[in-house]
Amino acid sequence: xxxxxxxxxxxxxxxxxxxxxxxxxxxxxxxxxxxxxxxxxxxxxxxxxxxxxxxxxxxxxxxxxxxxxxxxxxxxxxxxxxxxxxxxxxxxxxxxxxxxxxxxxxxxxxxxxxxxxxxxxxxxxxxxxxxxxxxxxxxxxxxxxxxxxxxxxxxxxxxxxxxxxxxxxxxxxxxxxxxxxxxxxxxxxxxxxxxxxxxxxxxxxxxxxxxxxxxxxxxxxxxxxxxxxxxxxxxxxxxxxxxxxxxxxxxxxxxxxxxxxxxxxxxxxxxxxxxxxxxxxxxxxxxxxxxxxxxxxxxxxxxxxxx
Numbered sequence: 001x002x003x004x005x006x007x008x009x010x011x012x013x014x015x016x017x018x019x020x021x022x023x024x025x026x027x028x029x030x031x032x033x034x035x036x037x038x039x040x041x042x043x044x045x046x047x048x049x050x051x052x053x054x055x056x057x058x059x060x061x062x063x064x065x066x067x068x069x070x071x072x073x074x075x076x077x078x079x080x081x082x083x084x085x086x087x088x089x090x091x092x093x094x095x096x097x098x099x100x101x102x103x104x105x106x107x108x109x110x111x112x113x114x115x116x117x118x119x120x121x122x123x124x125x126x127x128x129x130x131x132x133x134x135x136x137x138x139x140x141x142x143x144x145x146x147x148x149x150x151x152x153x154x155x156x157x158x159x160x161x162x163x164x165x166x167x168x169x170x171x172x173x174x175x176x177x178x179x180x181x182x183x184x185x186x187x188x189x190x191x192x193x194x195x196x197x198x199x200x201x202x203x204x205x206x207x208x209x210x211x212x213x214x215x216x217x218x219x220x221x222x223x224x225x226x227x228x229x230x231x232x233x234x235x236x237x238x239x240x241x242x243x244x245x246x247x248x249x250x251x252x253x254x255x256x257x258x259x260x261x262x263x264x265x266x267x268x269x270x271x272x273x274x275x276x277x278x279x280x281x282x283x284x285x286x287x288x289x290x291x292x293x294x295x296x297x298x299x300x301x302x303x304x305x306x307x
Contacts, residue, residue: 001014001015001016003066003084003086005086005088007088007125007126008051008057008058008088008090009050009051009052009057009126009188010048010049010050010051010125010126011026011047011048011049011051011062011064011086012046012047012048012049013026013046013047013049013066013068013084014045014046014047015045015046015068015069017045018043018044018045018267019044019045019068019069020069022068022069022077022079023067023068023069023079024044024045024047024066024067024068024069025047025066025067025068026047026049026064026065026066026067027064027065028062028063028064028065029063029064029065029083030063032056035051035052035053035056036049036050036051036052036053036056037049037050037052038050039158039159039160040158041158043267049064050126050127050160050187052187060087060088060089060090061085061086061087061088062085063083063084063085063086064083064084064086065081065082065084066081066082067079067081068082075272102193103124103125103185103186103190103191103192104125104192104193105122105123105124105179105192105195106122106123106124107120107121107123107177107197108120108121108123109177109197109199110199112202113199113200113201113202114169114199114200114201114202115201115202115207115248116169116171116201116202116204116248119164119165119166120164120165120166120167120177121162121163121164121165122153122162122163122164122165122184123161123162123163124161124162124184124186125161125186126161126186126187126188126190127160127161127186127187128155128160128161128163128184128185128186128187129185129186129187131153131163131183131184131185132182132183133153133183135179135180135181135182135183136151136153136178136179136180136183137177137178137180138151138165138167138175138176138177138178139175139176139178140173140174140175141174141175141176141198142174149167149168149175150167151165151166151167152165152166152167153165153166154166161186165177171201171202171203171204172200172201172202172203173200173201174198174199174200175198175199175200175201176196176197176198177196177197177198177199178194178195178196179192179194179195180194181193204248205293205294206293206294207247207248207249207250207251207293207294208249208250208251208291208293208294208295208296208297209245209246209247209248209249209291209295209296209297210225210245210247210249210254210289210291210296210297210299211243211244211245211246211296211297211298211299212243212244212245212246212256212298212299212300212301213242213243213298213299213300213301214238214241214242214243214244214301214303215241215300215301215302215303215304216241216302216303216304216305217238217239217240217241217303218260218303219239219260219261219262220237220238220239220260220261221237221238221239221258221259221260221261221303222235222236222237222258222259222261222266222267222268223235223236223237223238223244223256223257223258224256224257224258224259225246225249225255225256226254226255226256226257227252227253227255228252228253228254228255228288230255233246233254234246234249237261237266249291250291251292251293252290252291253288253289253290253291254288254289254290254291255284255285255288255289256284256285256289256301257282257284257285258282258283258284258301258303259280259281259282260280260281260282261280262280262281263280268282281306283303283306284307285299285301285307286307
Protein backbone atom coordinates (compact mmCIF):
# COMPACT_ATOMS: atom_id res chain seq x y z
CA UNK A 1 0.00 0.00 0.00
CA UNK A 2 2.93 2.38 0.47
CA UNK A 3 6.68 2.83 0.34
CA UNK A 4 8.77 5.77 1.53
CA UNK A 5 12.32 7.01 2.10
CA UNK A 6 11.98 9.98 4.44
CA UNK A 7 15.56 9.56 5.67
CA UNK A 8 18.51 8.70 3.42
CA UNK A 9 19.17 5.48 5.35
CA UNK A 10 15.57 4.38 6.00
CA UNK A 11 13.31 2.46 3.60
CA UNK A 12 9.72 1.64 4.65
CA UNK A 13 7.30 -0.75 2.92
CA UNK A 14 3.74 -1.49 4.07
CA UNK A 15 1.10 -3.99 2.92
CA UNK A 16 -2.62 -3.72 3.66
CA UNK A 17 -2.91 -6.87 5.82
CA UNK A 18 -0.56 -9.17 7.75
CA UNK A 19 0.97 -11.71 5.30
CA UNK A 20 0.20 -14.77 7.47
CA UNK A 21 2.37 -17.61 6.14
CA UNK A 22 3.31 -15.93 2.85
CA UNK A 23 6.55 -14.05 2.23
CA UNK A 24 6.90 -10.31 2.71
CA UNK A 25 10.56 -9.66 2.08
CA UNK A 26 13.16 -7.28 0.70
CA UNK A 27 16.39 -7.37 -1.28
CA UNK A 28 18.40 -5.11 -3.55
CA UNK A 29 18.04 -5.45 -7.30
CA UNK A 30 21.82 -5.92 -7.68
CA UNK A 31 21.86 -8.66 -5.01
CA UNK A 32 24.16 -6.86 -2.56
CA UNK A 33 24.20 -8.16 1.02
CA UNK A 34 25.56 -7.04 4.41
CA UNK A 35 24.77 -3.36 3.87
CA UNK A 36 21.46 -3.20 5.74
CA UNK A 37 19.27 -4.80 8.40
CA UNK A 38 15.50 -5.27 8.53
CA UNK A 39 12.99 -4.66 11.32
CA UNK A 40 9.46 -6.01 11.02
CA UNK A 41 6.35 -4.69 12.76
CA UNK A 42 4.71 -6.99 15.28
CA UNK A 43 1.94 -7.77 12.77
CA UNK A 44 4.61 -8.25 10.06
CA UNK A 45 2.75 -5.87 7.73
CA UNK A 46 5.53 -3.24 7.69
CA UNK A 47 9.20 -3.64 6.78
CA UNK A 48 11.69 -0.99 7.88
CA UNK A 49 15.07 -1.35 6.20
CA UNK A 50 18.04 0.49 7.74
CA UNK A 51 20.91 1.03 5.30
CA UNK A 52 24.30 0.82 7.02
CA UNK A 53 26.69 1.48 4.11
CA UNK A 54 27.35 5.22 3.69
CA UNK A 55 28.25 4.71 0.02
CA UNK A 56 24.77 3.24 -0.45
CA UNK A 57 22.62 5.64 1.54
CA UNK A 58 24.38 8.66 0.02
CA UNK A 59 22.88 7.68 -3.35
CA UNK A 60 19.79 9.71 -4.33
CA UNK A 61 18.16 6.55 -5.71
CA UNK A 62 18.40 2.83 -4.86
CA UNK A 63 16.52 0.06 -6.68
CA UNK A 64 14.90 -2.59 -4.48
CA UNK A 65 12.86 -5.77 -4.97
CA UNK A 66 9.87 -6.45 -2.73
CA UNK A 67 8.13 -9.84 -2.48
CA UNK A 68 4.64 -9.76 -0.95
CA UNK A 69 1.21 -11.49 -1.05
CA UNK A 70 -1.10 -10.26 -3.80
CA UNK A 71 -4.76 -11.10 -4.46
CA UNK A 72 -5.25 -11.82 -8.16
CA UNK A 73 -8.41 -11.43 -10.26
CA UNK A 74 -9.68 -14.89 -9.23
CA UNK A 75 -9.42 -14.06 -5.51
CA UNK A 76 -6.36 -16.22 -4.88
CA UNK A 77 -3.41 -14.99 -2.84
CA UNK A 78 -0.20 -15.39 -4.82
CA UNK A 79 3.40 -14.16 -4.29
CA UNK A 80 4.24 -11.05 -6.29
CA UNK A 81 7.51 -9.19 -6.79
CA UNK A 82 7.83 -5.49 -7.61
CA UNK A 83 10.85 -3.34 -8.37
CA UNK A 84 10.72 -0.07 -6.44
CA UNK A 85 13.04 2.86 -7.05
CA UNK A 86 13.53 4.45 -3.62
CA UNK A 87 14.50 8.09 -3.98
CA UNK A 88 15.62 10.58 -1.36
CA UNK A 89 15.76 14.33 -1.94
CA UNK A 90 18.44 15.98 0.21
CA UNK A 91 17.70 19.30 1.94
CA UNK A 92 18.26 22.31 -0.26
CA UNK A 93 21.44 24.29 0.30
CA UNK A 94 21.38 27.86 1.57
CA UNK A 95 24.20 30.06 0.21
CA UNK A 96 26.21 27.02 -0.72
CA UNK A 97 25.70 25.19 2.59
CA UNK A 98 23.60 22.04 2.91
CA UNK A 99 20.95 22.31 5.61
CA UNK A 100 21.32 19.24 7.83
CA UNK A 101 18.26 18.32 9.93
CA UNK A 102 18.78 18.38 13.69
CA UNK A 103 18.92 15.06 15.51
CA UNK A 104 16.41 14.98 18.34
CA UNK A 105 15.22 12.36 20.78
CA UNK A 106 11.58 12.18 21.81
CA UNK A 107 9.68 10.93 24.84
CA UNK A 108 6.13 9.83 25.61
CA UNK A 109 5.93 12.28 28.54
CA UNK A 110 2.76 14.35 27.99
CA UNK A 111 2.37 17.94 29.08
CA UNK A 112 -0.58 16.91 31.25
CA UNK A 113 1.58 14.50 33.29
CA UNK A 114 2.36 10.77 33.34
CA UNK A 115 -0.11 8.08 34.34
CA UNK A 116 0.70 6.14 37.52
CA UNK A 117 2.63 3.03 36.52
CA UNK A 118 3.31 4.24 32.96
CA UNK A 119 6.73 3.42 31.51
CA UNK A 120 8.87 6.25 30.09
CA UNK A 121 9.73 5.69 26.42
CA UNK A 122 12.60 7.43 24.61
CA UNK A 123 12.56 7.36 20.81
CA UNK A 124 14.92 8.25 18.00
CA UNK A 125 14.35 8.74 14.25
CA UNK A 126 17.06 6.10 13.60
CA UNK A 127 18.51 3.10 15.49
CA UNK A 128 20.21 4.05 18.77
CA UNK A 129 23.82 3.39 19.56
CA UNK A 130 24.46 2.50 23.22
CA UNK A 131 23.58 5.56 25.35
CA UNK A 132 26.14 7.21 27.63
CA UNK A 133 24.40 6.86 31.00
CA UNK A 134 27.05 9.02 32.71
CA UNK A 135 25.46 11.98 30.90
CA UNK A 136 21.88 11.14 31.88
CA UNK A 137 20.33 12.21 35.19
CA UNK A 138 16.94 11.74 36.81
CA UNK A 139 15.70 13.72 39.82
CA UNK A 140 12.69 13.93 42.06
CA UNK A 141 12.02 17.61 42.70
CA UNK A 142 10.70 18.64 46.12
CA UNK A 143 10.84 21.39 48.72
CA UNK A 144 14.40 20.39 49.62
CA UNK A 145 15.61 20.55 46.03
CA UNK A 146 16.59 17.77 43.63
CA UNK A 147 16.94 14.19 44.85
CA UNK A 148 18.88 11.95 42.37
CA UNK A 149 17.07 8.70 41.53
CA UNK A 150 18.48 5.42 40.27
CA UNK A 151 17.24 4.36 36.85
CA UNK A 152 17.96 1.82 34.13
CA UNK A 153 17.62 1.82 30.34
CA UNK A 154 16.25 -1.15 28.39
CA UNK A 155 16.18 -1.40 24.59
CA UNK A 156 12.87 -2.40 23.01
CA UNK A 157 12.94 -6.03 21.87
CA UNK A 158 11.51 -5.30 18.40
CA UNK A 159 12.60 -1.73 17.55
CA UNK A 160 16.18 -0.49 17.63
CA UNK A 161 15.08 3.16 17.88
CA UNK A 162 13.22 2.77 21.19
CA UNK A 163 14.58 2.70 24.76
CA UNK A 164 12.57 2.42 27.98
CA UNK A 165 13.68 4.27 31.09
CA UNK A 166 12.72 2.38 34.24
CA UNK A 167 12.56 4.31 37.50
CA UNK A 168 10.31 4.25 40.58
CA UNK A 169 7.79 7.10 40.38
CA UNK A 170 5.12 7.97 42.93
CA UNK A 171 1.73 9.58 42.45
CA UNK A 172 1.81 13.40 42.51
CA UNK A 173 5.61 13.35 42.49
CA UNK A 174 7.47 15.96 40.43
CA UNK A 175 10.45 14.91 38.35
CA UNK A 176 13.21 16.19 36.07
CA UNK A 177 14.87 14.17 33.30
CA UNK A 178 18.13 15.56 31.86
CA UNK A 179 20.05 14.17 28.89
CA UNK A 180 23.29 16.07 28.27
CA UNK A 181 24.69 16.65 24.79
CA UNK A 182 25.78 13.39 23.10
CA UNK A 183 24.21 11.20 25.80
CA UNK A 184 22.10 9.64 23.04
CA UNK A 185 23.12 9.06 19.46
CA UNK A 186 22.32 6.87 16.48
CA UNK A 187 24.38 4.36 14.55
CA UNK A 188 25.06 7.02 11.89
CA UNK A 189 27.11 9.21 14.23
CA UNK A 190 24.44 11.83 14.95
CA UNK A 191 24.04 12.90 18.61
CA UNK A 192 21.46 14.83 20.57
CA UNK A 193 21.70 18.33 21.95
CA UNK A 194 21.26 18.79 25.70
CA UNK A 195 17.63 18.40 26.70
CA UNK A 196 15.60 18.49 29.91
CA UNK A 197 12.00 17.49 30.62
CA UNK A 198 10.06 18.43 33.77
CA UNK A 199 6.88 16.53 34.55
CA UNK A 200 4.70 15.16 37.32
CA UNK A 201 2.79 11.92 37.89
CA UNK A 202 -0.93 12.49 38.06
CA UNK A 203 -2.96 10.90 40.90
CA UNK A 204 -5.31 8.05 40.09
CA UNK A 205 -8.31 10.14 41.14
CA UNK A 206 -7.68 12.51 38.21
CA UNK A 207 -8.95 9.75 35.88
CA UNK A 208 -12.22 7.89 35.45
CA UNK A 209 -12.63 4.10 35.55
CA UNK A 210 -14.91 1.76 33.62
CA UNK A 211 -16.02 -1.73 34.74
CA UNK A 212 -18.03 -3.91 32.35
CA UNK A 213 -20.07 -6.91 33.48
CA UNK A 214 -20.10 -8.94 30.26
CA UNK A 215 -22.53 -11.83 29.79
CA UNK A 216 -23.38 -14.34 27.03
CA UNK A 217 -19.76 -14.85 26.02
CA UNK A 218 -19.23 -17.58 23.45
CA UNK A 219 -15.73 -18.34 22.18
CA UNK A 220 -12.81 -15.91 22.06
CA UNK A 221 -13.87 -12.25 22.05
CA UNK A 222 -11.84 -9.04 21.83
CA UNK A 223 -13.34 -6.09 23.72
CA UNK A 224 -12.10 -2.75 22.36
CA UNK A 225 -12.50 0.70 23.90
CA UNK A 226 -12.72 3.54 21.34
CA UNK A 227 -12.71 7.31 21.72
CA UNK A 228 -15.13 9.57 19.85
CA UNK A 229 -12.84 9.54 16.77
CA UNK A 230 -12.94 5.69 16.82
CA UNK A 231 -9.27 5.51 17.85
CA UNK A 232 -8.37 2.45 19.89
CA UNK A 233 -7.71 3.39 23.55
CA UNK A 234 -7.69 -0.06 25.15
CA UNK A 235 -8.25 -3.73 24.41
CA UNK A 236 -9.06 -6.85 26.46
CA UNK A 237 -9.33 -10.49 25.34
CA UNK A 238 -11.91 -12.71 27.05
CA UNK A 239 -13.31 -16.23 26.67
CA UNK A 240 -15.82 -16.30 29.54
CA UNK A 241 -18.32 -14.09 31.35
CA UNK A 242 -17.10 -11.68 33.99
CA UNK A 243 -15.86 -8.19 34.78
CA UNK A 244 -13.63 -6.37 32.29
CA UNK A 245 -11.85 -3.28 33.62
CA UNK A 246 -10.58 -0.20 31.77
CA UNK A 247 -8.85 1.88 34.47
CA UNK A 248 -7.47 5.42 34.43
CA UNK A 249 -9.32 6.88 31.46
CA UNK A 250 -9.29 10.53 30.44
CA UNK A 251 -12.66 12.23 30.81
CA UNK A 252 -14.77 12.16 27.67
CA UNK A 253 -17.10 9.97 25.64
CA UNK A 254 -16.20 6.42 24.61
CA UNK A 255 -17.63 3.56 22.57
CA UNK A 256 -17.16 -0.20 22.96
CA UNK A 257 -16.71 -2.81 20.25
CA UNK A 258 -16.72 -6.61 20.49
CA UNK A 259 -14.94 -8.77 17.90
CA UNK A 260 -15.65 -12.52 17.72
CA UNK A 261 -12.13 -13.88 17.19
CA UNK A 262 -13.14 -17.05 15.38
CA UNK A 263 -9.64 -18.01 14.18
CA UNK A 264 -7.94 -17.16 17.51
CA UNK A 265 -5.32 -14.83 16.00
CA UNK A 266 -6.12 -11.98 18.45
CA UNK A 267 -7.23 -9.52 15.75
CA UNK A 268 -10.16 -8.82 13.46
CA UNK A 269 -9.93 -10.91 10.28
CA UNK A 270 -11.48 -9.78 7.01
CA UNK A 271 -13.42 -12.08 4.72
CA UNK A 272 -11.82 -14.24 2.03
CA UNK A 273 -13.80 -14.33 -1.24
CA UNK A 274 -11.88 -17.30 -2.67
CA UNK A 275 -12.56 -19.41 0.44
CA UNK A 276 -16.14 -18.08 0.84
CA UNK A 277 -15.39 -16.81 4.36
CA UNK A 278 -17.24 -13.88 5.91
CA UNK A 279 -15.41 -11.27 8.03
CA UNK A 280 -15.34 -12.00 11.75
CA UNK A 281 -18.52 -10.69 13.44
CA UNK A 282 -18.43 -7.31 15.19
CA UNK A 283 -20.94 -5.76 17.61
CA UNK A 284 -21.02 -2.40 19.40
CA UNK A 285 -22.24 -1.47 22.85
CA UNK A 286 -25.46 0.51 22.31
CA UNK A 287 -24.71 4.18 22.85
CA UNK A 288 -21.75 6.13 24.21
CA UNK A 289 -20.32 6.00 27.72
CA UNK A 290 -19.31 9.23 29.42
CA UNK A 291 -16.26 9.02 31.68
CA UNK A 292 -15.83 11.68 34.36
CA UNK A 293 -12.92 12.52 36.62
CA UNK A 294 -12.78 10.34 39.77
CA UNK A 295 -15.87 8.40 38.73
CA UNK A 296 -16.14 4.63 38.47
CA UNK A 297 -18.73 3.58 35.92
CA UNK A 298 -20.17 0.04 36.08
CA UNK A 299 -22.23 -1.12 33.09
CA UNK A 300 -23.73 -4.44 31.97
CA UNK A 301 -23.19 -5.68 28.42
CA UNK A 302 -25.13 -8.65 27.06
CA UNK A 303 -23.23 -9.90 24.01
CA UNK A 304 -26.19 -12.08 23.07
CA UNK A 305 -27.88 -8.93 21.72
CA UNK A 306 -26.01 -7.81 18.59
CA UNK A 307 -25.82 -4.09 17.81
